Amino acid sequence: MKELAGRLTALDPDAGAAVRVIAYFDRLTEGRAGVEALVRGAAVLAGVPALLVDAERRVRIRVEPDGVRRDRGLPPDPAWPSAALTPDGAPALWLERADATPSVVDAVILERAAGAARLVLDRTRGRAPLDDPALVETLLDATAAEPARLHAARRLGLDLLAPARALATPAGRPGVVPAPAAPVAAEPPAVRTGIGPAVPVLELPGSWDAARTALRFTAEGGALDPGPRVVSAEDLGGIALLAELIAPGADPPPDVRALDTAAADAPWLLTTLYAVTATASLRAAAAEVNVHHSTLQDRLAHAEHLLGWPVRTPQGRLRLHLALTMRRLARP
Amino acid sequence: MTSVPPPFDPELAAALELIKDMIQPGMAMEDIEAIRQGPALALLSQLDLTAGGAFEVEDRTVPGPEGAPEISLLICRPAAPAPDRPRPVVYHVHGGGMVLGNNRAGVDVALDWARALDLVVVSVEYRLAPEHPHPAPVEDVYAGLLWTAEHAKELGGDPDRIVIAGTSAGGGLTAALALLLRDRGGPRPIGQLLMCPMLDDRNDTVSSHQMAGLGVWDRTANDTGWTALLGAARGGPDVSPYAAPARAEDLSGLPPAFLDVGSAETFRDEVVAYASRIWQAGGIAELHVWPGGFHGFDGFAPQATLSKSARAAHLDWLRRLLAE
Numbered sequence: 001m002k003e004l005a006g007r008l009t010a011l012d013p014d015a016g017a018a019v020r021v022i023a024y025f026d027r028l029t030e031g032r033a034g035v036e037a038l039v040r041g042a043a044v045l046a047g048v049p050a051l052l053v054d055a056e057r058r059v060r061i062r063v064e065p066d067g068v069r070r071d072r073g074l075p076p077d078p079a080w081p082s083a084a085l086t087p088d089g090a091p092a093l094w095l096e097r098a099d100a101t102p103s104v105v106d107a108v109i110l111e112r113a114a115g116a117a118r119l120v121l122d123r124t125r126g127r128a129p130l131d132d133p134a135l136v137e138t139l140l141d142a143t144a145a146e147p148a149r150l151h152a153a154r155r156l157g158l159d160l161l162a163p164a165r166a167l168a169t170p171a172g173r174p175g176v177v178p179a180p181a182a183p184v185a186a187e188p189p190a191v192r193t194g195i196g197p198a199v200p201v202l203e204l205p206g207s208w209d210a211a212r213t214a215l216r217f218t219a220e221g222g223a224l225d226p227g228p229r230v231v232s233a234e235d236l237g238g239i240a241l242l243a244e245l246i247a248p249g250a251d252p253p254p255d256v257r258a259l260d261t262a263a264a265d266a267p268w269l270l271t272t273l274y275a276v277t278a279t280a281s282l283r284a285a286a287a288e289v290n291v292h293h294s295t296l297q298d299r300l301a302h303a304e305h306l307l308g309w310p311v312r313t314p315q316g317r318l319r320l321h322l323a324l325t326m327r328r329l330a331r332p
Numbered sequence: 333m334t335s336v337p338p339p340f341d342p343e344l345a346a347a348l349e350l351i352k353d354m355i356q357p358g359m360a361m362e363d364i365e366a367i368r369q370g371p372a373l374a375l376l377s378q379l380d381l382t383a384g385g386a387f388e389v390e391d392r393t394v395p396g397p398e399g400a401p402e403i404s405l406l407i408c409r410p411a412a413p414a415p416d417r418p419r420p421v422v423y424h425v426h427g428g429g430m431v432l433g434n435n436r437a438g439v440d441v442a443l444d445w446a447r448a449l450d451l452v453v454v455s456v457e458y459r460l461a462p463e464h465p466h467p468a469p470v471e472d473v474y475a476g477l478l479w480t481a482e483h484a485k486e487l488g489g490d491p492d493r494i495v496i497a498g499t500s501a502g503g504g505l506t507a508a509l510a511l512l513l514r515d516r517g518g519p520r521p522i523g524q525l526l527m528c529p530m531l532d533d534r535n536d537t538v539s540s541h542q543m544a545g546l547g548v549w550d551r552t553a554n555d556t557g558w559t560a561l562l563g564a565a566r567g568g569p570d571v572s573p574y575a576a577p578a579r580a581e582d583l584s585g586l587p588p589a590f591l592d593v594g595s596a597e598t599f600r601d602e603v604v605a606y607a608s609r610i611w612q613a614g615g616i617a618e619l620h621v622w623p624g625g626f627h628g629f630d631g632f633a634p635q636a637t638l639s640k641s642a643r644a645a646h647l648d649w650l651r652r653l654l655a656e
Contacts, residue, residue: 020350023346023349023350024346024347024349024350025346026349027342027348027349028342028343028345028346030342030345031339031340031341031342031343031345033342033343036637037342037343037637040343040635040637041343041346044635066634066635067634067635067637067639067640068640
């Protein structure tokens, strides 16, 4: 019986073909087929190789019309008919057909395959919002059973084989992002954020602990609370040990009290001192706080007088750095 | 008995969408003539059997069973110069539910093996039911194999290295041929390749109920095919194992078998049972059950990932069988 339609591997370019294309991709989507199956479908139905490139997510799949995947590094030809994964986005799916004007069927194939591929990529490669609070909570709960955490990870669309990070913010819900994705957008986030290390999904509770620790090292910015708004646990190194010594809301150590007292006397003090610890040279620090180099020298002399220790020697700078850091850690 | 059927593999489910207008799962007796005249079989005649000049193709008329008409064999020999020793031979039996098809149907699969492994392909045309009920089809298949074994050398083939192979009804006839050859002391094939074979006229397994109305060959079509072959005897107590190999009580002494079947098809349970019974009889069998595969999926959707795996498994088995 099987040979009856055995040759029906490509579509006739008739009116019914577009309908079949739509039904084909609908069924693939319904069956939760993977991206490669979608690219294969496009290649087989169009009868020419199909290429999908999603640079951001490092996906590159090229399938020939016989269904065999053969990736090549060559860039797509602008003459090939193409479709974007998102409306108004850059082309991401191409049919390698340079010799003729694309048909209506080509257009339908591209539109359907790209739309289906976007859904799959969002589901499997982490653009889907990872924001179901209950699932995230389970995933980050070290006392939850492993199967429950794996189930939560799958439901959140995480790739179980790829590393992920936990994110902590002061009041917001915990977050989880796939590790290859940039954890923070190019522009500074609106809220303080601690970033946990990249770990296998089952170790996310540990990443979450580290993210909360990193959060304590962050600052709001501004005159009263200068400092980095985003801190990655992986960048803290041994400095993370300080977090265990200073309990939030506890009586601040003497150096921190000295800072607060001095800051009450000189509103510029905290931002200026932070600039000294956060830049490579005093000249850079002056530029950072937007004062002349000699003005900075005057300010630092004044600060040293208020604090009672030098801030322009290596040792004094370390003491200052620790004091500013402990000041953030002591925040209630 | 009804139960939830296993889902089709996503790519195969999508392929079913493409072919559903041409192929429906339930074929009734009155549909047979229309399908024989339909577009699907016409496509077969357009096949380039020489595969771009790789094969010399010949239609040969040879004696049929005693007192029966002659039969036609399609013979495809590699065009490349003959190797030092004769080539192995694949004896191919086409599918079509016992009621459809000809010796072109599905032979491209055998030609793919022949190209990879340098084989001679002989594809037999047998008389179809219901015009020619059992034993006409299997006796034609048997007669063609006898001729092939006797004349293998003149085809550049090795009579001692014949593999018998078939899909669907052709797989059932191939299994029956192996039984016949054993019982009549005929030539000994070195292997039997049974792809989604049609083995059991009783049509009463869980899978045959489970897949009703689904895929390309369901219990209605299966009833039609077997009734065409066996008439009122179908499912009764007196069905010959040479018609329905699942009826054989003794599966010992058969050539090594390769069997495969989809998990989402009517034949799943009877194929699995047949493989188990070969092992229980002390025989050699390799069984693959392709998850989410519908009947004959690798022929209908050769580009799908699962189809590629299935085809690779066929070739791999042949390569191991023919390696010395």
